[in-house]
Amino acid sequence: MTGNGIEIEHLDKRFGNFHAVRDMSFAAEDGKITAILGPSGSGKSTVLRMIAGLERPDAGRVTITGEEQTWVPVQERRVGFVFQHYALFRHMTVRDNVGFGLAIRKEKKPEIRRRVDELLELVQLAPFAERYPDQLSGGQRQRVALARALAARPRVLLLDEPFGALDARVRQELRRWLDDLHRELGVTSLFVTHDQEEALELANEVIVMHLGRVEQVGTPNDVYNHPASPFVAGFIGSANVLNGTVRDGHLVFGEHRLPGAAHLPDGATAHAYIRPIDVRITQGAPSGYSYRTTVERINNLGPSSKIRFRLTDGQALLADLPNDVMPVLEAGQQVLLDLRNVKMFEREQDPKHEAAAIA
Amino acid sequence: MSIQTQRLERTTPRARNSGGGSRARHLVATVAGRWSLRGVALVYLGLMVALPTAAVISRGFGHGLTALKDALTSPGAHQALKLTVVLAALTAAINAALGTVVAYVLVRYRFFGRGAVSTLVDIPFAIPTLVTGIMLVVLYGPNSLIGGFFVDHGFQIIFARPGILIALLFVTLPLVVRTVQPVLLEMDLAEEEAARVLGASRWTTFRKVVFPHLRSGVVAGGLLSFARAMGEFGAVVILSGNLLNKTLTAPVFVYQLLSQFKPDQAAAVATLLFGLSFLLVLVTERLIVRKRRS
Amino acid sequence: MSAREIRPARLSTTARRRLVHGGLITAALVYVGTLVLAPLVGIAWAAIKPGWAPWKETLTSGDALHAYELTGIIALISVLVTAVFGVMVALVLSRDRFPGRGIVSAVADLPIAISPVIVGLMVVLLFGRGGWFEPWLTAHGIQVIFAVPSIALVTMLICIPFVIREVVPVLEELGNEEEEAAKTLGASSLQTFFRITLPNIQWGLLYGIALSTARAIGEVGAVIVVSSLIAGQTETATLYIFRLFEQGHDDQGYIVALTLAAISIVLLAGIEIFKRREEKELSS
Numbered sequence: 014m015t016g017n018g019i020e021i022e023h024l025d026k027r028f029g030n031f032h033a034v035r036d037m038s039f040a041a042e043d044g045k046i047t048a049i050l051g052p053s054g055s056g057k058s059t060v061l062r063m064i065a066g067l068e069r070p071d072a073g074r075v076t077i078t079g080e081e082q083t084w085v086p087v088q089e090r091r092v093g094f095v096f097q098h099y100a101l102f103r104h105m106t107v108r109d110n111v112g113f114g115l116a117i118r119k120e121k122k123p124e125i126r127r128r129v130d131e132l133l134e135l136v137q138l139a140p141f142a143e144r145y146p147d148q149l150s151g152g153q154r155q156r157v158a159l160a161r162a163l164a165a166r167p168r169v170l171l172l173d174e175p176f177g178a179l180d181a182r183v184r185q186e187l188r189r190w191l192d193d194l195h196r197e198l199g200v201t202s203l204f205v206t207h208d209q210e211e212a213l214e215l216a217n218e219v220i221v222m223h224l225g226r227v228e229q230v231g232t233p234n235d236v237y238n239h240p241a242s243p244f245v246a247g248f249i250g251s252a253n254v255l256n257g258t259v260r261d262g263h264l265v266f267g268e269h270r271l272p273g274a275a276h277l278p279d280g281a282t283a284h285a286y287i288r289p290i291d292v293r294i295t296q297g298a299p300s301g302y303s304y305r306t307t308v309e310r311i312n313n314l315g316p317s318s319k320i321r322f323r324l325t326d327g328q329a330l331l332a333d334l335p336n337d338v339m340p341v342l343e344a345g346q347q348v349l350l351d352l353r354n355v356k357m358f359e360r361e362q363d364p365k366h367e368a369a370a371i372a
Numbered sequence: 373m374s375i376q377t378q379r380l381e382r383t384t385p386r387a388r389n390s391g392g393g394s395r396a397r398h399l400v401a402t403v404a405g406r407w408s409l410r411g412v413a414l415v416y417l418g419l420m421v422a423l424p425t426a427a428v429i430s431r432g433f434g435h436g437l438t439a440l441k442d443a444l445t446s447p448g449a450h451q452a453l454k455l456t457v458v459l460a461a462l463t464a465a466i467n468a469a470l471g472t473v474v475a476y477v478l479v480r481y482r483f484f485g486r487g488a489v490s491t492l493v494d495i496p497f498a499i500p501t502l503v504t505g506i507m508l509v510v511l512y513g514p515n516s517l518i519g520g521f522f523v524d525h526g527f528q529i530i531f532a533r534p535g536i537l538i539a540l541l542f543v544t545l546p547l548v549v550r551t552v553q554p555v556l557l558e559m560d561l562a563e564e565e566a567a568r569v570l571g572a573s574r575w576t577t578f579r580k581v582v583f584p585h586l587r588s589g590v591v592a593g594g595l596l597s598f599a600r601a602m603g604e605f606g607a608v609v610i611l612s613g614n615l616l617n618k619t620l621t622a623p624v625f626v627y628q629l630l631s632q633f634k635p636d637q638a639a640a641v642a643t644l645l646f647g648l649s650f651l652l653v654l655v656t657e658r659l660i661v662r663k664r665r666s
Numbered sequence: 667m668s669a670r671e672i673r674p675a676r677l678s679t680t681a682r683r684r685l686v687h688g689g690l691i692t693a694a695l696v697y698v699g700t701l702v703l704a705p706l707v708g709i710a711w712a713a714i715k716p717g718w719a720p721w722k723e724t725l726t727s728g729d730a731l732h733a734y735e736l737t738g739i740i741a742l743i744s745v746l747v748t749a750v751f752g753v754m755v756a757l758v759l760s761r762d763r764f765p766g767r768g769i770v771s772a773v774a775d776l777p778i779a780i781s782p783v784i785v786g787l788m789v790v791l792l793f794g795r796g797g798w799f800e801p802w803l804t805a806h807g808i809q810v811i812f813a814v815p816s817i818a819l820v821t822m823l824i825c826i827p828f829v830i831r832e833v834v835p836v837l838e839e840l841g842n843e844e845e846e847a848a849k850t851l852g853a854s855s856l857q858t859f860f861r862i863t864l865p866n867i868q869w870g871l872l873y874g875i876a877l878s879t880a881r882a883i884g885e886v887g888a889v890i891v892v893s894s895l896i897a898g899q900t901e902t903a904t905l906y907i908f909r910l911f912e913q914g915h916d917d918q919g920y921i922v923a924l925t926l927a928a929i930s931i932v933l934l935a936g937i938e939i940f941k942r943r944e945e946k947e948l949s950s
Contacts, residue, residue: 067846069402084398087849094850100843103947104865114851158847165851390705405855406762413758414770416751420823421773424788427798431791470697477694481687489695491938497877498930498937500884502904503923506911507705510712510920541699559721572729574686596675603781606904612912623781623887630891639791642784649779654772661768 017079018043018201019064019169024073026059033059034070035225041169041218043078046202048212050221050236051109052248057205058173060222064203065171066090078168078201093162093200097174099154103145107133107157108142114165132160135194152183159191163200172204184208188215209249213237215340221245246286253292253330257286264357267326269304274357282360287352289319292332294340295351303349306330308342312329322350425646432639440644443629445635448616453641456622459533460601463540469595471548472586476578478549479556493550496543501606508539509611531613536621539607544600548593551660555589556568556582588659599649668766686731689895706927713924716917724918725925726837732899733906733922741882744821749875751830759830771834776825785823786891789816794892807838809890814900825878832874832944836867839948869944876937880930 019041026034033056041047049057062068064075066087075082082090102110108129109116115125133139136156146154155175159170162170174292175191176184192215206212212219213233219284221228221236221244229241240246257266264285277283295303306322309329318339322330330350342348432439443449478490479655496504512519512529519529529535567577605623612619614628622645629638723772724730759771777785792798794811803810810816844866848858864871886904901909903926910919 065850067850069398084395086398086401086852090850091852092850094847096843096847098843100847102844102848102862113848113853117848117852161847163849323738351787357844409754410758410762410764412751413755417755417770417773417826420826421776424785424792424823425776427791428784428788432872443796456876470693473690474694474698477691481691483691485695489698491934492698494937495702495706495931496886496936498880498934500886500904500926502886503709503884503927503930504705506907506919506923507709507927511705511708516708531853538701542705545698545701573681599779603779603784605781605783606884609887610908623783626781626787627783627887627891630790634792635787635791635796638787641789642781646780646784650772650776653775653779654768657772657775659770661771 018045018078019047019158019203020074020076021060021064022074022076023073024060024063024075026056026063026068026118026174027071030108033225037073037222037225037227039220039227039230041201041203043201044199045202045217047216047218047220048216049203049220049222050207050209050212050249051228052207054224055222057207057222059173061173061205063202064118064169065092065094067094091165091168092357093165093167093170095155095162095170095172095175097177099146099151099158101157103199104145106143106145107138107149110157111160111164115159118165128164129160135163135197136160150183152187155179155187156190159194160227163198163327167200168199170202174200174206176208177206184211191215198315213249221248223248238287238354240356241277243284243286243361246356246358250288251331252286252288255287255324255328255330257283259283259359266328267324269324269326271303271352271355271357272302273355277357277359283357284360286356286358287330288354289331289333291353291355292322292330292334293351294351295349296331300302303351306348306350308348310344310348311342318340322348341361392395426645428639429643431636432641432643435636436640439636440640443634443641444651446629446637448620449625449641451617452620452622452625455533455620456602459536459540460598462537463544463601464594464598467541467544467548467597468590470592471513471545471597472552472590474545475552476582479553493546497546501543501604502610504539504542505607505610508535508542508607514517530611531615531619532617535611536608536619539611540601540602543604543607544597547597547600548590551596552589553591555586559585574577588662592659594657595652595659599652602645681826681841709920709924709927713920720917721921724921727907729901730922733901733903736901737883737903740814740818740821741879743818744825744882745875745879746880747822748825749829749871752826752874753833753871756830756833756837757863761842774830775827777824778831780814782820782824782885782887783822783891787890788823789820789888789892793819812900816892817889817900817902821882823887824885824888825882827877828881829871829874832870832877833867836870836944836948837863840866869940869947873940873944875939876933876940880933880937882931883926883929 017040020039022038024034024037026032026047035056037056037060041278049060051057054206058069058155058280063070064077064082066082066085070083075088077092085266102113105113112125112129115128120128129142130139130296136159138153138156138160141149141153146157149157159175176187179187188211192330204215207315216233218230219236220230229236229245231239231241234311236245236249240249244307246252255266255271257269257271259265259277259279259281260270261279262272264271264274264283271285273285274283304324306324309321309323311321312319313336315336317333320330320332320334320342324330332350433444444453474489474493478486478493499507509530510516512522512535513522514528514530516519522529527534529538563581564577566579572580603623604621605627608621609624609627612621612624614620614624620628622641626638626641626645629635629641734941755774759767759774760771790797790811793800793803793816795811797811799810808815810819844862848862849855853861885902886908889902889905890908893902893905903922907919907922907926910916910922
């Protein structure tokens with residue numbers, strides 16, 4: 014397949030008063046898996062549906078493998094779509110479900126049969142060919158849905174929260190399985206999810222969305238380690254948020270000073286984002302960049318512990334420490350902390366944006 | 373890998389599409405599609421329901437209120453209307469209560485004969501109303517065992533108001549039961565169980581937890597029964613005797629006006645009656661929709 | 667809610683509860699039994715009491731056969747028309763959101779709530795003497811009132827709500843994801859309807875069709891208004907029964923009435939089966 018995978022330009026959509034998608038543009042590279050990651054209500058499903066043709070944009074363009082599709086009816090777009098709740102045809106067998114797209118195109122029966130068998134082999138459901146959807150488990154149904162979407166050789170594969178309706182173990186299985194499938198087939202895939210673990214694990218590229226806009230586009234490593242905005246910093250991976258004022262290139266709160274605020278204006282209110290695994294206990298005397306805290310609560314979780322520390326100005330810090338390097342701690346004990354990989358952002362103008370980031 | 377090689381095979385002949393499809397062409401296609409279905413539905417209902425309704429209203433009130441006045445001043449008119457409304461209200465009330473009991477029993481209990489009761493409840497939907505009237509005459513008529521017994525004690529069922537009430541209860545029974553049953557089925561048993569765990573008696577549980585859920589269903593079923601009872605003809609015309617000022621009901625009255633070649637008056641009274649029905653249907657519709665959404 | 671106290675003087679709570687349960691069940695059984703079952707038994711007895719001899723004579727008379735035939739044809743036409751249009755209306759009501767949808771839904775429900783006599787009146791006012799369409803009809807020599815077309819028309823009017831009321835909830839319950847999936851796989855709207863939507867609504871649709879057939883067969887109020895009551899021409903089965911009683915042929919009347927009741931009950935069996943299938947599908 015040639016062409017540039019999927020491209021959207023300035024896509025905009027409102028539902029009544031609700032502005033679901035605001036002037037979004039991005040490109041999903043040919044042959045790769047791209048994830049659109051965002052919380053509920055961020056507009057990500059709407060974007061996917063507009064690419065498929067199930068919704069019409071108010072403005073903007075959709076291009077698939079180099080052909081503009083914005084006003085092409087969904088039936089003619091040759092996209093594969095996988096729904097969160099499978100949407101299998103309840104009155105047809107698995108075989109008829111998978112072969113549906115080919116039957117519509119009036120392919121010859123033996124050809125359809127061959128192709129369906131091929132796909133059922135691929136999704137490892139060959140013995141279930143004559144069953145009906147209500148006789149299958151959730152994971153099996155989703156595999157049938159995938160086979161059905163792939164049977165007609167779509168140009169791209171679109172998945173709307175494909176594992177959202179499944180329980181945790183099945184979700185992980187299918188995730189691994191989709192990964193293998195994509196390696197084998199190489200179909201350009203775009204999936205939508207609110208599960209960051211899923212996005213980070215599966216995708217070659219992640220598009221973080223919030224309130225109808227793109228927050229950041231990058232590899233999983235980019236968005237995890239180099240968040241471009243407070244929202245991304247707060248949404249991806251768990252994070253501690255410390256509030257303070259910028260003075261002299263440092264974030265000041267109580268008696269503490271955190272370096273790394275050089276890019277922020279002096280006197281501004283700002284937030285620092287620190288991941289629990291970047292909080293470490295340090296020995297020795299208090300220095301400029303170690304922080305006095307009191308141990309508040311310890312949760313032993315097997316290989317590691319989650320510990321809550323209280324800083325002298327009243328703010329809290331959650332740390333994730335592996336048990337083998339951790340000294341024995343007690344509640345009420347005074348401990349010095351070392352903080353690494355701190356990301357700092359100025360306090361946002363938009364309170365809603367900020368609230369979502371901190372939540 | 374067989375699949376990979378096939379990936380590079382022919383693209384399917386269809387769906388090679390020129391340019392990106394024009395916005396105009398698409399808009400026309402969707403609008404045409406949506407409006408053709410909507411259009412058919414609206415024209416169908418318009419021709420079949422709206423048009424005839426307009427005809428009745430225009431005939432009944434085309435010359436102002438004279439037709440209505442004439443109709444209402446003819447002998448027996450007032451009595452007929454009053455009787456119809458009172459009997460319909462009574463029917464609705466009784467079936468709202470007993471119908472709810474039947475629905476509750478059918479949903480919440482298992483007992484011998486449950487399937488039979490469920491089927492029996494649906495029978496009034498299927499039986500011709502004329503046959504209903506005949507059945508009741510056979511069962512309660514002056515020559516029957518039961519009817520004869522009552523007549524001997526001065527209480528007449530057939531050709532008297534009690535008979536009409538029984539007929540109306542018969543035809544409206546399924547309306548309440550079938551409106552309440554789905555609500556009960558959908559209701560989360562957990563709520564009832566939670567109340568009982570907290571110590572509430574069955575009756576209190578019903579009153580405070582179950583009934584509020586059912587309320588809109590019961591009211592909707594009751595209103596529908598009322599409208600249905602007001603319009604009943606086939607059973608009533610057979611078993612009431614249609615006695616002026618005694619057992620003449622509004623629908624039979626309208627029929628009589630028609631037979632007397634007074635279409636204007638008939639139309640006037642008919643407009644009144646179905647105006648009321650339409651109102652009831654609107655209210656019922658709102659109740660059911662609101663219930664379904666929550 | 668106070669904790670339960672020990673009340674040795676009264677019945678134990680379990681026994682009291684059983685009494686209440688038993689009482690409710692009995693009440694329901696008694697009510698439905700006397701209201702519905704008893705009359706059915708009564709008419710069966712009345713029709714069978716005089717013996718089987720009059721049966722053959724009554725049911726094979728020319729008038730009877732004509733009446734059954736007319737009823738059959740009318741029912742067939744009415745149910746077909748209202749089923750096809752009913753599905754269309756149901757699709758619009760459940761899938762299309764437009765202002766005034768509530769009113770359209772109420773209009774579709776209206777025939778259930780108005781008296782059949784009024785329905786007959788409506789048709790008379792449109793097609794009868796002095797009616798809106800009368801001049802055009804006489805000019806073309808078409809007879810509607812007091813002829814079969816008007817009987818078909820009123821029956822159709824009466825049957826409008828049944829399919830709609832049954833199919834709308836099914837469509838709403840199912841949602842339209844399957845249809846969207848079909849479209850992404852290339853199916854046109856028509857293909858989607860016949861291959862996906864129709865099979866999904868089949869039990870609700872059949873249930874509605876069975877109900878409207880029963881109604882069509884049993885209609886009397888509207889038909890009596892528009893029919894000329896001429897035996898062998900515009901006399902439906904119900905009108906035939908009516909005439910038999912007017913003319914004092916009670917015994918024959920019971921027989922024909924029982925046959926209609928029997929047909930309705932057979933239809934009812936169909937109704938019950940379709941309803942169970944529909945419920946089973948919706949719950950899965």
